[in-house]
Amino acid sequence: LVVFDGVASASATFQYDLAGAAVVSGLIPLSFSIAWSDTGAYLLSLVIDDHGCVSGVSNEAVVIGQPLPAPVIICMEEDYTSVVVEWEDVPGATSYLASSSSGNGIVSGNTFTITNLKDDTPVTITVTPLGGNGCGSLSSTITCHTLAYSPPLVYIANVFSPDADGINDVVYIQTNAEVTDVLYFRIFDRWGTVVFEDFNFLPNDLQHGWDGVFDGKIMNAAVFTYIAEVKTTRGKPLYLRGDITLLR
Numbered sequence: 001l002v003v004f005d006g007v008a009s010a011s012a013t014f015q016y017d018l019a020g021a022a023v024v025s026g027l028i029p030l031s032f033s034i035a036w037s038d039t040g041a042y043l044l045s046l047v048i049d050d051h052g053c054v055s056g057v058s059n060e061a062v063v064i065g066q067p068l069p070a071p072v073i074i075c076m077e078e079d080y081t082s083v084v085v086e087w088e089d090v091p092g093a094t095s096y097l098a099s100s101s102s103g104n105g106i107v108s109g110n111t112f113t114i115t116n117l118k119d120d121t122p123v124t125i126t127v128t129p130l131g132g133n134g135c136g137s138l139s140s141t142i143t144c145h146t147l148a149y150s151p152p153l154v155y156i157a158n159v160f161s162p163d164a165d166g167i168n169d170v171v172y173i174q175t176n177a178e179v180t181d182v183l184y185f186r187i188f189d190r191w192g193t194v195v196f197e198d199f200n201f202l203p204n205d206l207q208h209g210w211d212g213v214f215d216g217k218i219m220n221a222a223v224f225t226y227i228a229e230v231k232t233t234r235g236k237p238l239y240l241r242g243d244i245t246l247l248r
Contacts, residue, residue, distance in 0.1 A: 002044070003031045012050035019043055019062075039064045039135075068092050068129040070138035075145075076111065080119040080234065083144040085127070086111045093129035093137075100125045120148035152178035152232045154203075154240060161247040162212030171244055172209025173228060179203050183229040183237070187244065189214075189222065203230065212246055221248040 004014070014029035019042040026032030036042065042062045048055040071087035078084075087096070087110050098105065098112040101124040105114035114123055123146070128139040153176040160171040173182050182203050187196040187210055196210035212219050228240040 002026075002034060004029055004046075006048075008048055008050050012048055015047045015049070017043075017045040036064055039066055065135040067136040067138050068131050070140040071096070071127050071129055073125070073127050073140050073142050075142060078144055078146055080147050080149045081117050082113060082115040083117065083123050083125075083146060084111055084113045085125050085142060085144060087127055087140070090129040090131075092131045094132065095130045097128045097130055098125060117146050119146050121146045150176065150178060152176065152230070152238055154179060154228075154230060154238065156226065156228070156240065156242060156244070158243060159245045159247060160212070162218075163248070170206050170209040170211050172206055173203050173230070175203040175230065178233050179230045179238070180233055181231045182208070183231060185226065185228045187224050187226045189219075189224055195219065195224065219246060221246055 002016075002018075008014075016029065018034055019036075021034035021036050021042070021044075024033050024035050040063075042064065044060045044062060046055075046058045068090055071090050071093075073085050073087040076084045076086040085098075089110065090096075096107055096110070096112075098107050100112075100114050102114060102117055102121070105112050112125060112127065114125070117123060122143050124141060124143045126139050126141045129137050131137070155174040157168065157171050160168045162169045171187075173185055180202075182198075182201050184199050185197065185208070186194055189195050195214040198208045201208040222245075224244045224246060226240070226242055226244055230238045230240065232238055
């Protein structure tokens with residue numbers, strides 16, 4: 001920013017030598033901003049002619065250094081309602097300014113967290129390092145995307161035939177990716193006896209299903225009742241209840 005704070009009449013003429021700089025804003029001669037395309041040392045000069053009285057040459061040396069480099073940022077975490085970006089330290093930076101297309105978030109060290117988002121939504125984040133070098137900063141921008149939510153789906157066969165033919169021999173809990181854990185799975189006979197139970201396992205695993213054997217004995221054809229509890233990606237429990245028919 002170039003500012004003339006001396007005294008001159010309204011008809012005075014100002015002769016600036018801007019050392020190749022371009023005027024980017026403001027009005028010559030009193031207050032204006034200039035910029036160079038390259039870093040380096042420059043010498044500004046000014047001569048004023050006020051009704052034939054010519055001033056001496058006023059010089060001002062200016063050194064233009066490198067701006068703080070742009071940070072390297074990545075999308076660290078993306079779930080259904082929030083995203084977290086992280087960046088490496090920028091040499092010379094003392095803090096960071098971050099903003100997003102979906103409102104402000106929270107900067108903590110080298111991370112920026114935006115919450116209360118909708119699922120399946122792109123979010124553009126800009127991070128700028130701040131410091132005291134006086135030469136400005138370069139920013140980085142990245143677009144992250146919240147996950148697309150689909151409802152949890154759970155399938156437990158209502159009929160199975162454990163006859164060792166390799167087809168439908170085990171009844172077990174099958175789900176889509178929205179279910180993360182099975183907290184328990186219990187199967188009862190008509191008298192309320194627990195003939196099978198298992199706890200804290202991943203869905204879609206035959207090893208955690210019932211093969212129709214109870215207490216070392218093969219069960220006869222009958223109708224059984226089950227209860228189960230699973231946990232979804234949003235941390236909410238889902239309770240299940242139904243009947244299973246064992247065929248022989």
